[in-house]
Amino acid sequence: MFSLLSTGCFSGDSDHFLAIHQRKSGKPVFIYHHVQSVEKSLDSDSQKIYKHNFHSSSHAKISNLHPAIIVKSAFPRRAYDPSLNLLAMTAQEPEVENLPIPATNVIVVALQMDVNKLNITLLRIFRQGVAAALGLLPQQIHINRLIGKKNCVEMFVSPTNRKPGISDALPSEEVLRSLNINVLHQSLSQFGITEVSPEVLYRLKEKIQFSLQQDKEKKQEIHLSPIPLQTTRSEYKTANRMVQPEQAPKVVNVIVDPQGQCVPEIKPPLSASPSPFKMKPVGLQERRGSNVSLTLDMSSLGNVEPFVAVPTPREKVAMEYLQSASRVLTRQQLRDTVACSHLLQTEFMEIPMNFVDPKEIAIPSHGTKNRYKTILPNPLSRVCLKPKNPADSLSTYINANYIRGYGGKEKSFIATQGPMINTVNDFWQMVWQEDSPVIVMITKLKEKNEKCVLYWPEKRGIYGKVEVLIKDVQECENYTVRNLTLKQGSQSQNVKHYWYTSWPDHKTPYSAQPLLQLMLDVEEDRMASAGRGPVIVHCSAGIGRTGCFIATAIGCHQLKEEGVVDALSIVCQLRVDRGGMIQTSEQYEFVHHALSLYESRLSAEAVQ
The missing domain is CATH 3.90.190.10 (Protein tyrosine phosphatase superfamily)
Structure with missing residues (x-):
């Protein structure tokens, strides 16, 4: 027998889930209790089940339970876990905008987690994590569509002075230039992010195991090439297309540090020549958890236009934040x-x-x-x-x-x-x-x-x-x-x-x-x-x-x-x-x- 508050909250540990299986309904009811607020049942038919079971105004007793299937799961998780989907089973509609955003301004993030089960709470967490990785404010990150077929989140970034409902978005190439993948994976590890893309999707490996002894002996080179999105021509002709085949693919600067962390950084296209990324020779040490641990061999790129440093919107917003936050x-x-x-x-x-x-x-x-x-x-x-x-x-x-x-x-x-x-x-x-x-x-x-x-x-x-x-x-x-x-x-x-x-x-x-x-x-x-x-x-x-x-x-x-x-x-x-x-x-x-x-x-x- 369990005693529950009439609101449906478990009176024990906060920040945990309780899965209760009831023989009569044949469906699990997931109840989440936060420290500061009372959350509703995460089962889509929870209201019916509450009406059936809760009779007292202050407490309710539930019998016929299966103790063996009661699950207690901490949130957030350091690594992706399918049980995170428990939080997503809700009747609340996600915060999506469905605006006609140009393909050049669209950013697509592929997840391990089922995007069809993302709710408002999870999407807010997702927006905050992306904002942190880009060095922007959360209100500048917008979820445009949830693409269930490819299990992707389509999003765009707006200027700070954007008016609601207006499809004013920044170019994805410019935005992703300042993306810190390390921060992205640290803040959103529970979503299981696998791919990030403006127009071509690149496979992001979270960890690559190296033998340090073997590295010392061979000074082994590692060549990493972009993985193009496998899609048909008909998909490019859709109204809200996410990719442009005419443009050159972006290059992912994949970073590997001595501890085996793989930290990619998306860069603008430099050349169509073979992959220039090489494991640097033994020399300068690399910062654990840093953004760069591979050197870029410029000689293999041929003739490249000289770099011109232009402040990006991200840099302007970042400096404004640093000078005013309090x-x-x-x-x-x-x-x-x-x-x-x-x-x-x-x-x-x-x-x-x-x-x-x-x-x-x-x-x-x-x-x-x-x-x-x-x-x-x-x-x-x-x-x-x-x-x-x-x-x-x-x-x-x-x-x-x-x-x-x-x-x-x-x-x-x-x-x-x-x-x-x-x-x-x-x-x-x-x-x-x-x-x-x-x-x-x-x-x-x-x-x-x-x-x-x-x-x-x-x-x-x-x-x-x-x-x-x-x-x-x-x-x-x-x-x-x-x-x-x-x-x-x-x-x-x-x-x-x-x-x-x-x-x-x-x-x-x-x-x-x-x-x-x-x-x-x-x-x-x-x-x-x-x-x-x-x-x-x-x-x-x-x-x-x-x-x-x-x-x-x-x-x-x-x-x-x-x-x-x-x-x-x-x-x-x-x-x-x-x-x-x-x-x-x-x-x-x-x-x-x-x-x-x-x-x-x-x-x-x-x-x-």
Whole structure:
């Protein structure tokens, strides 16, 4: 016997499904209960069954159940699962517009999930995920048709000022140029996306298993070619055709990183020559989960028109969002927000990453100084080293950005990558040039792969023109502190080096307390060094853990001065200065936990 509320909600765990099989009806009834709302039965004939079974105004008893078929299934799922279709069996009509959109403006996404069972809730989730992958606002994403025959969703993207009911759509080729497939699969993995297409469908493999040992021995090349849509000529003549056979097929830049992740990126057509995509030789490391891990061999493309950087609508909208997004939280609102992880995840997915295109950095061979090919410094805030030779532009380059602090204070921090064997001298030159009082290192030297080289000496070392002396070492519970003296000629500087080693590999810390204490110690040192340069913070790529530390420091400063905090605005400001700061929604949640912990400290101090 089960006791249910009259509305049809299960009174136990939220965010789960309960499948109840009744002998009399012979059909399962699926009931979903959300934390904040009461959902209707997902069975199309649920109202009839409710009338038959529910007699009490407050509770109902259901008998003759089969306990063996009661299913409890968590949502959302990390990977596609057919049971997600349970949520889709509803009488609600999906949000589709059915407008006469030109074929050149149509985007088609093929799913494993049955599109005929998509309801309003699932389509809203789908729109939000696509918007995050394109760096657009959810209201710019429109579902035009659900194509059951091919199990596809036909959609289009509109400008921000589109009027309802007007078929004003952006060209699909231009829109897909900025699609981040990695974000798309992370946010919509439960839909089982298999293909994305403006006019030609390309098979997207989520994972390719490589033998690293075999790769080292053979430096194997991988050629990936587009898969054309198999269709008849009659289909092209339909009124709402999705494909144009006259146009050249788009090229998918398929990316494979060392961990086996396959991350495609759709690019405009370059040439009809054979596939130019090759596995890069062993050399620069690739960022786990990054957008690019294959190099494009331009020599095989023949004569190609020179690249001209033109701001896309996505870039304009993204910058507008980064400069204007805000959600000020009072102390109570901060505590409430920490308890709603799904809201923070949704908010994070809407923040544009603002990564830099390599072509924006006009320095030959700058890639030799980047630890990860896709993590590049924003040219507008890039730290420029004073050149040894004015004619050598590469000597000015270091993968580092000035980061604004609380209140928009310029050059409060420097966010940079973990030094490489060929950039250690550049790193110490930057420390000396910027007169930085503190260095914060938030990574181990190796976490499966190399994250950072050992760039300081045991006692004394000379790096270029900078001599580094270790005065003393203090071992703390979660980090190690080194007091350094830097010398160049007759001048000297004192620098404090914090090495935080308690951040677990591929995760966020279980507690925000150690990082918060590190931040407070660093802030104390910064205050004692008034008049000196920015605090240098680095992890491996210089955006994930580095972003968490800097966002926490700025947020704590705001809480202390104003009694409120705007973490959304802080992260947006960080990404304007350096693309990709705070890489995952888990890190975004972690920052809120750290801020909430600091707020509780402030409240306790106020009471005392």
